[in-house]
Amino acid sequence: MTADKITDLLVARLVRDYGRSKHHWRKVIGRVRLYSRDTHPHCNWSITPTGSAQEISIIETLMDDLRMRHPLLSS
Template sequence: MTASDLEHLLIARLIRERGGTSQTWKRALGKVIVRDMDTHAHCNWDVTPSGTDAQRAAIERLLDDVRLEYSIVADG
């Protein structure tokens, strides 16, 4: 899975679970940042959520679940 694929998956799940539009969630989610595997061997990606407190909380809950399934992603 690539960072772009992961971003689309996160946005789709946020829409399905919390409602709203893809543009709103894309702004709140931000970009998926891919880290170096040498220093981040267990999970090589991260995001810096913004938006409202409720949006950030929803994103953080989702990230906990998704990291278990997709801990390693490729650039792109």
């Protein structure tokens, strides 16, 4: 799994479950940061969403689910 694919998965679920546009959710999600597997062996990615408190909460909940299924990403 790559950072772009994780973003695509998040955006697809957000649009399906909460509406709004793909552009809106991509902007709120922001960039996926990848870390070295040497220093982050259990989960090597993070996202720092912006937006309303409700949007951030929704995204963080989805991120927790995706981290369980896709803890390590490739560049």
